[in-house]
Amino acid sequence: MTEHTEIPIRERNIVFIGFMGAGKTTIGKLVAKKLYRDFIDIDQELEKRHNRPVPQIFQELGEPVFRQMERDLIVSLCTNTRLKIISLGGGAYLNEDVRKVCLSHCIVYFIDLSWESWKERIPLIIDSRPILQNKTLDQIEELFLSRKSAYAIHHSKISTNQIDAETAAEQIVESIKLAWDLYQPNRD
Numbered sequence: 001m002t003e004h005t006e007i008p009i010r011e012r013n014i015v016f017i018g019f020m021g022a023g024k025t026t027i028g029k030l031v032a033k034k035l036y037r038d039f040i041d042i043d044q045e046l047e048k049r050h051n052r053p054v055p056q057i058f059q060e061l062g063e064p065v066f067r068q069m070e071r072d073l074i075v076s077l078c079t080n081t082r083l084k085i086i087s088l089g090g091g092a093y094l095n096e097d098v099r100k101v102c103l104s105h106c107i108v109y110f111i112d113l114s115w116e117s118w119k120e121r122i123p124l125i126i127d128s129r130p131i132l133q134n135k136t137l138d139q140i141e142e143l144f145l146s147r148k149s150a151y152a153i154h155h156s157k158i159s160t161n162q163i164d165a166e167t168a169a170e171q172i173v174e175s176i177k178l179a180w181d182l183y184q185p186n187r188d
């Protein structure tokens with residue numbers, strides 16, 4: 001699983017990572033549409049498979065079971081599929097197996113957002129993210145900072161402080177096409 005893959009760059013899955021609320025799901029879906037590819041959101045996939053929303057999975061099965069299920073799903077998708085656009089949940093990439101399989105088989109794109117910009121998103125996400133429950137703002141900031149070192153390991157990143165999701169998706173598609181042309185030029 002850890003060796004470097006032979007998957008041509010144009011066929012590799014594109015995986016979005018970053019803190020919860022950064023825009024992985026929203027931007028991933030837009031990028032998939034622009035590239036005519038299937039979109040897979042790991043949280044939504046787990047919700048479908050278990051027929052309940054993520055907060056209920058946390059509540060009824062516990063976080064360790066959720067983490068194992070997300071790890072297994074990501075490893076399986078990265079190993080067995082190509083040409084997908086995959087948005088991870090924010091905590092998934094802290095798992096070493098997840099990092100390794102994503103980096104070796106896919107293009108890993110970090111959706112970055114400053115703490116100041118992120119704070120403005122709190123009302124949009126607070127109710128649907130179990131990890132944020134019963135935490136002070138200081139504790140959430142600590143979590144935000146503690147995850148930075150994992151997200152720093154990526155192939156490419158975009159800072160979305162000043163741009164909306166549509167603009168971010170356009171810029172991502174442009175940079176991906178540039179990388180495809182650089183590393184696997186089309187020979188007519």
Ligand SMILES: Nc1ncnc2c1ncn2[C@@H]1O[C@H](COP(=O)(O)OP(=O)(O)O)[C@@H](O)[C@H]1O
Pocket residue numbers: 018019020021022023024025026027087121124125160163164165166168
């Ligand atoms: N670039 C952006 N600018 C402003 N709001 C955004 C942007 N990207 C996402 N959002 C909003 O932030 C919230 C969280 O986005 P989401 O895609 O669910 O993030 P994630 O999957 O990283 O948790 C949503 O309400 C979404 O509409």
Ligand SMILES: O=C(O)C1=C[C@@H](OP(=O)(O)O)[C@@H](O)[C@H](O)C1
Pocket residue numbers: 018019020021024025043054088089090091092128129130131
């Ligand atoms: O960061 C995390 O630990 C989590 C992020 C969520 O996904 P998003 O990053 O899409 O919000 C979801 O997987 C779950 O609530 C746990």
Ligand SMILES: [Mg+2]
Pocket residue numbers: 024025026041043087088089
């Ligand atoms: Mg998401």
